[in-house]
Amino acid sequence: MHAPKSGKRLTIIDIAQMAGVSKKTVSRVINQAPYVNERTRARIEAIIAEHGYEPDPQARGLAFRRSFLVGLIHDNPNSQYMENLQLGILDALVGRGYELVIRPCDRRSPSFLDDMRTFVGRLRLAGVVLAPSVSEDESLIKLLSAAECPYVRVACAPLDKPAHLVLSHDARGAAAAARRLAQLGHRRIAYISGPPLFRSSHERRAGFTEGLAEYGLELAPELTVPGAYTYESGLARGRDLLLRTDRPTAIFAGNDEMASGVYSAAHELGIRIPEELSIIGFDDAPIASRIWPAMTSVRLPVRDMGRMAAEKLFVAPQDSSEAPSAEFTPTLIERQSTAPPAVIKPSRS
């Protein structure tokens, strides 16, 4: 129980003096370097623990020529998604002495690449995690490689280097949705896609098509309509689809945001869910379980993906043997928005 020097925080020199060694030896202990006598190491560790000493990250960073900060670059409008990703990353960071710095971005801004260069360069980031859809930006990847900044992409489709990738098999989730609708007996099934700029739009459509194919069904072109991942686009496309004379009995939307738009369209038109219309969304956003009737949706383990992304930053990039598998399969969460199609009275065509 040494009285701590008032006001001053402990430095490596204080610890060295207490232990009767040079600060270099304390440094070795901190960095778990070899060539330290076991007894010496134990003694120093005890002193460090007793006094709650923590080395200054800025001083260490200066000497190491890199910081103890991990950046999260994103342009994802889904705040729930981003929050879970943050939490997952922090799961891995906390305890290792790293911190998370957030950087939203706009890929369409003319200063985008300059901003990013400044961000990773000035901070000498220990690594960055890229969330969709900026994770699909190849020019940014090139920049990061050039800056020798470790990075991990969170994405929904296989991209070039698996060592830098945390993959969600969106296609599999969409396929599960398709199977479920087919099993329930639906035949006239519509799909509202996301914008083509997003890789996930294509993955989800491809998976959905594949799932239907397993049941001998195919996605009719006239029932495949383009949305924009927004509520408004879901509402508009939903109206379009539901006003047709032979309207679909089920709609799969590329995300929950659009699916909730379809809900509104159905309500407007007095079409009952799920009796007259089955709906499946994607993301399992908070709204899916709060909307009425609760929505069947496809859930991504976003927090796990975030944790994995951060952990991948800490394994040597070349050591692909050590690299843990980073592929995640979504789950279909069944709620009350899916049911067998109503018996359709033959329309007098």
Added chain:
Amino acid sequence: MHAPKSGKRLTIIDIAQMAGVSKKTVSRVINQAPYVNERTRARIEAIIAEHGYEPDPQARGLAFRRSFLVGLIHDNPNSQYMENLQLGILDALVGRGYELVIRPCDRRSPSFLDDMRTFVGRLRLAGVVLAPSVSEDESLIKLLSAAECPYVRVACAPLDKPAHLVLSHDARGAAAAARRLAQLGHRRIAYISGPPLFRSSHERRAGFTEGLAEYGLELAPELTVPGAYTYESGLARGRDLLLRTDRPTAIFAGNDEMASGVYSAAHELGIRIPEELSIIGFDDAPIASRIWPAMTSVRLPVRDMGRMAAEKLFVAPQDSSEAPSAEFTPTLIERQSTAPPAVIKPSRS
């Protein structure tokens, strides 16, 4: 057009050599210190701009004995709220050379205060922003004061020091909701509160009561029920209220999360919104505009509040004359969930 030394990043010494001065003079320019000849200053600034030199924050931080990081401590479950707060804070930080580090926390954890002490101490944070409800934690405030760490609280009720506060007048927003319901002709109005631990629960109730009072109405105790700011609690309390023989014609929920629970309860019971039941929420969360029919809600300018919070960190704490007013009044966003009450047929009591 000097060829940059390959691979090496520029340091203050490089700039000093180019300008033919000592690094100390460059340092003065960077920090906008006095006693630099105007011509010298201009020349150095030109060189800095030309080469895109940016001083290393870690080296500066080490010498300054504080970092260029601002922390955001939160335990708010509303991801939309947190995202907007982050964006607002970043609005103020970007361009000043500061970065935002995120730290979720759990006030009930036994290691809570130790974690926070470590967080602000080890990083030598330039400041922290506290989001509700952890912003109401007095022991944390005490800790920050002791650590001489600048802080700003984002809260919904006047707390001790205005210089450290960004205030949202939740009560005024709730009063606006009350007025609107009263104007529409509602008389049997229920309130579902948040948990008592949250200051906002009390503020919103108080404001709502006050707004009703302006119309000679009062909040009946039997129509004031305790919720928990969750969807489930809104659903349960909504069922309770709507199953009563003389059920309310309007319900004001302490937040949108609970309000969406009331929606579900109403749908379950076949009660039409807004014809038979008016609902108002609070927060204007994304769900408010996506749920059907779109919900009337009270909107907080969260992003502005975040920006203000960060800006307050950069004015001298004592200089309260300079401190900008940091009070925000919510707005009532009217949508389709409010209407005059249905004419009630006299019940055979």
Added chain:
DNA sequence: TGGTCTCGTGTAACCGGTGCCACATTCCAA
């Protein structure tokens, strides 16, 4: 003419750690 004050600039030490290398010991094989 000299003294003091303000301005403008440079020098040296330092912030709190790490890298590189020298050096002393111990261990083991030849």
Added chain:
DNA sequence: TTGGAATGTGGCACCGGTTACACGAGACCA
């Protein structure tokens, strides 16, 4: 016994900036 490698430790420069202070030059005043 000896030499070379492996082990354990310390010294010193350095990471890229800042503070404290010294110093010279010119302005102003007595």
